[in-house]
Amino acid sequence: MKLSLTIGKREFALSLGGGGGNNARTKTLSPDLQAWTQGMDVPDNDQGATLVSPYMQSSWVYTAVCILAKNAANVPFRVSRVPGGRAARIRALRQSGDGRDKALCRRALGGGVLDSGPCVELFGHPHPTMPRELFWEMAVTWLALRGEFFILGLDDEDRPVDLAARRPGIERMITLPPELFWHVVTGYTLEAWRYTGSPLLTPLPSEMLLPSEVIHSRAPNPYLYWRGMSPLLVAMLPAAADYAASMFQKGLLMNNADTGIIATTDQNLTQEQREQFMAALRERKRKAGTPDRPLFLSSGVKIEKPKISNVDMQFLETRNLLRQEICAIFGVPQIMMGFVVTRSLGTGQGEEQERFGFIENTITPICHRLEAAVQPIVRAFGDDLVGWFDVESLPVMQEARRTRADAASRMFGMGVPFNEINKVYDLGFADLPWGNTGFLPETLQAAGCAAAPFEGPEDGDDPETAGSMGVFERGLRVME
Numbered sequence: 001m002k003l004s005l006t007i008g009k010r011e012f013a014l015s016l017g018g019g020g021g022n023n024a025r026t027k028t029l030s031p032d033l034q035a036w037t038q039g040m041d042v043p044d045n046d047q048g049a050t051l052v053s054p055y056m057q058s059s060w061v062y063t064a065v066c067i068l069a070k071n072a073a074n075v076p077f078r079v080s081r082v083p084g085g086r087a088a089r090i091r092a093l094r095q096s097g098d099g100r101d102k103a104l105c106r107r108a109l110g111g112g113v114l115d116s117g118p119c120v121e122l123f124g125h126p127h128p129t130m131p132r133e134l135f136w137e138m139a140v141t142w143l144a145l146r147g148e149f150f151i152l153g154l155d156d157e158d159r160p161v162d163l164a165a166r167r168p169g170i171e172r173m174i175t176l177p178p179e180l181f182w183h184v185v186t187g188y189t190l191e192a193w194r195y196t197g198s199p200l201l202t203p204l205p206s207e208m209l210l211p212s213e214v215i216h217s218r219a220p221n222p223y224l225y226w227r228g229m230s231p232l233l234v235a236m237l238p239a240a241a242d243y244a245a246s247m248f249q250k251g252l253l254m255n256n257a258d259t260g261i262i263a264t265t266d267q268n269l270t271q272e273q274r275e276q277f278m279a280a281l282r283e284r285k286r287k288a289g290t291p292d293r294p295l296f297l298s299s300g301v302k303i304e305k306p307k308i309s310n311v312d313m314q315f316l317e318t319r320n321l322l323r324q325e326i327c328a329i330f331g332v333p334q335i336m337m338g339f340v341v342t343r344s345l346g347t348g349q350g351e352e353q354e355r356f357g358f359i360e361n362t363i364t365p366i367c368h369r370l371e372a373a374v375q376p377i378v379r380a381f382g383d384d385l386v387g388w389f390d391v392e393s394l395p396v397m398q399e400a401r402r403t404r405a406d407a408a409s410r411m412f413g414m415g416v417p418f419n420e421i422n423k424v425y426d427l428g429f430a431d432l433p434w435g436n437t438g439f440l441p442e443t444l445q446a447a448g449c450a451a452a453p454f455e456g457p458e459d460g461d462d463p464e465t466a467g468s469m470g471v472f473e474r475g476l477r478v479m480e
Contacts, residue, residue, distance in 0.1 A: 051240040054232060055145060058239040059246070060323050061232065063337050064330040065144045071359070072366050073136040075389045079119050079378060081112040087384045091375065094368065094388065107430065109388055119381040123374075127154075127174045129203055138175045139373075140366060144330060146178040148218035148228030150193075153377050158204060163376045164212035170380050176202065181214075183226045190226060217373040235329045242322040245315065262304040331362040356400045364391050401427070415440045 054061045082090050086108065093105050114120050126135040142149040153161040154172040161168045180202065182194040193209040193216075218228030232239075263277060327334050333354045367389035378387040391397060404425040411421050419435030421427070 051243045054239045057243050060326045061239050064332045065141055067332050067336050068144055069137040069140040071363050072140045073133045075367055075391055077123055078390050079114045079385055079387050080109040081384055082108050082386055083384055087386050090386055127172045130174055142178055145232050147230035148178050149175055150181055151175050151215035160209055160213040162212050168380045215373050217369055231329050235326050238322045238325040245319050264302050333358050355396045359396055
C-alpha cells in the first residue's frame with residue numbers, strides 16, 4: 001500500500017514495504033500507522049500484552065504495595081527521651097527478640113514520649129510538598145518497588161545537610177526516587193551519590209551528594225553490593241502473566257464475549273475478497289455491548305466455532321494462583337485485599353490471626369527498618385532521643401494482647417509464676433517481687449479428701465507464700 005503527495009514537481013510517498021519511483025522519497029510507516037492504514041485496532045507487532053510498569057498495569061502489584069505502604073504509614077511514630085545514657089542501649093534492644101528486652105524498651109520509651117518539640121514537629125510535617133503520611137508511604141513504596149529508599153535531611157532552603165556534622169540544622173526531610181541516584185565508587189569506597197533532578201519531575205535540582213548527606217536503606221542484594229534488590233523483580237513473572245490474562249479478558253469482553261470464528265473455504269481467494277472478509281469480520285466485532293450483526297459470506301466459505309480448551313476453562317483458577325504468588329512475594333495475605341480464603345477444617349487461621357500475623361511478620365520488620373534509617377535525623381536533635389513506631393497501639397495488636405492475657409490468667413491458675421508468664425506471653429509488665437513464686441487456688445484438694453478449714457497463716461510461714469500456696473501445703477499436712 002502506498003500513500004503519495006505531490007508538492008510542486010516533487011512527489012513524497014509513504015509506503016508500507018517498498019520503495020517509490022526515482023523522484024519519490026519513500027519512508028516506512030511505524031507499526032501504529034501501519035495498523036491505522038490497514039484498519040486494525042492495535043499494532044500487529046506480535047508482542048501481545050507487554051508489562052512495562054507493573055505498579056500501573058498490574059492490579060495485584062498495585063494493591064499489595066498500597067497495603068504495605070498504608071499500613072506502615074498508619075503506625076504512630078513517636079519520639080521519646082531516654083535519660084541516663086540509655087538511649088543507645090534502647091536502640092539496640094529494639095531489634096532484640098527477647099520478651100524481657102521488649103518490655104524494658106516499652107517501659108523506657110513509653111515513659112518519656114514527647115508531645116512537642118522540633119523533632120516531633122519535623123516528623124509531623126516533614127516537607128511542605130510531602131506530609132507525614134505521604135513521607136512514610138513513599139519510603140515503603142520505594143522499598144517494595146526498588147528494594148531501597150533514599151531520605152535527605154534539608155535546611156529551610158532545601159539544601160542537603162551533612163548528618164555527620166556536630167549540630168546539623170535539619171528543618172525538613174524528603175524521600176526521593178531511587179532511580180535518580182547513582183553511586184559513585186572509587187576503588188572499593190563509596191565516594192558520593194550523583195542525584196539527577198528535573199524541574200518538572202523532582203523538587204530538588206541535580207547535584208553531587210556526600211554519603212553522610214544521604215540516608216540510604218536497602219534490602220539484601222547478592223548481585224550488587226551498593227544497591228538493594230526489589231521483590232518486584234521476582235514478582236515480574238506472575239505479574240506479566242496476570243497482565244496478559246487481564247488483557248485477554250478485556251479483549252474477550254470487548255468482542256461481546258465471543259471467542260471468535262474460523263472461516264474456511266476450498267477456493268483460493270483473491271486479495272480483494274480477503275480484504276472484504278476481514279472488513280466484515282472486524283465490523284462484526286467493532287463495538288462492545290451491541291448485538292452481533294449478521295454476516296454474509298460467499299464463495300463457499302464455511303463458519304466454524306472454536307472449542308473451549310482445558311486451559312480456557314482453568315482461566316479464573318490460574319489468575320487466582322498468580323494472585324497468591326504475588327501476595328506471597330510481598331508478604332500480604334489475601335484477606336487484606338478483601339478476598340475470603342476458604343480452608344479445610346482444622347488447618348486454617350481466622351481473620352484476626354491473619355491480620356495479626358501480617359502486622360507482626362511484615363509491617364513490624366518494615367517499621368524497624370524505617371526506625372533505623374531515620375535515627376541519624378532523630379539524634380541530630382539530641383543524643384538522648386529515640387524514634388520508634390508504636391506498633392502495640394494498633395487495634396489488632398491490642399486484641400492480641402487481650403487474648404494473651406486470657407491465656408496467661410489460665411496459666412497463673414495452674415501455678416505458673418507470674419514473672420515466667422510475663423516473659424513467655426510478652427505481657428509487658430514489670431517483674432514483681434513475688435512473681436517468681438507459683439500460687440494455686442485455695443479450693444484445690446485431693447480427690448476423695450475433705451478440705452481442711454483455713455485458720456490464717458501460721459507462725460513461721462513465708463509472707464510471700466502465705467496465700468493459696470501456704471493453704472495447699474497445710475492441707476497436705478492435715479491429710480497426713
